[in-house]
Amino acid sequence: MTIKHKSTALLAATLLAIGTAVTTSAAAQAASCPSGQFCAWTDADFGGQRTNWSGDDHDWEDPIQDEDSSWANHGISGPGIKDHVQVYENPGLAGFGTVCLAPGQEIASPSGWANDSGDSHTWKMEC
Ligand SMILES: [Ca+2]
Ligand SMILES: [Ca+2]
CATH class of the missing domain: 1.20.5 (Single alpha-helices involved in coiled-coils or other helix-helix interfaces)
Known part of the structure; x- marks a missing residue:
């Protein structure tokens, strides 16, 4: 027994x-990304070096500038909260938008020219 x-x-x-x-x-x-933050990685599948932000960044720096290949939006969602993230190809939120992520969305591999293009991002109400 x-x-x-x-x-x-x-x-x-x-x-x-x-x-x-x-x-x-x-x-x-x-994707390993802190709650409330937007994360971008230099490699696909959330690999390489990660950069993460809680707010906007209008001028990305090394190592993520023009090296972003996967993304995760772990922002806090709720009514009236800017919980979507738009990435732009140029600094100052200029040029074409590359990827836009809804709350909780993760993009493991880049499609086309969105790869290695990001230079700035902003939180917004919708994509
Ligand atoms: Ca890359
Ligand atoms: Ca760029």
Whole structure:
């Protein structure tokens, strides 16, 4: 009886450990971006170097300037809150918009010329 309990506890602990490992691994694959912030990475699939902002930035700097290849909007959403993020190809919110992310949206790989184009971004009400 005691042995059975022990082995059940051991099994449960093992499953728990496996579950934790899987969760950690999955989290590493998805976008790791602080709550309330907009994040951009120099590589696709949220790889390379990350830059993150809570507000606007009208003049991106190294390493993200013209190197952005994946993006995540982890901004706080709610009525009357600017919770969308628009990225522009030039500093000062100028030129073409490259990517625009709804709240919670993550873009793992760039489409076409949006890759390595960003120079500024702003939070806005909608895309
Ligand atoms: Ca890049
Ligand atoms: Ca640019």
